[in-house]
Amino acid sequence: MNAAEFQQYVRQFSEEKGFDTSTIEQRTLYLMTEVGELAKEVLSVSFHPDREKRENLGYEMYDVVWNIFDLANKLGIDLEQAFRRKLEINERRTWD
Numbered sequence: 001m002n003a004a005e006f007q008q009y010v011r012q013f014s015e016e017k018g019f020d021t022s023t024i025e026q027r028t029l030y031l032m033t034e035v036g037e038l039a040k041e042v043l044s045v046s047f048h049p050d051r052e053k054r055e056n057l058g059y060e061m062y063d064v065v066w067n068i069f070d071l072a073n074k075l076g077i078d079l080e081q082a083f084r085r086k087l088e089i090n091e092r093r094t095w096d
Helices: 003-017 025-047 049-075 079-092
Strands: none
Touching: 003 025, 025 049, 025 079, 049 079
């Protein structure tokens, strides 16, 4: 699944489950909550690196990405296009 397909999936899933009624601010707060959960899992893995914890880490990463895509939908941002443009910018950019 590419970025455009995932963004469409998030849009449809959000509509089906009634998540599309959240505001931009609420979705941003959900995103921040998920980032916090991801940070908690990273900390847990750093102390107890095992397979189950790493699987949970992947699930939290998914939740973060899902919320970013849902926020992009709410803001009318085509992330695949944004990714392409940002890749071009980074190719020309220098870091000192």
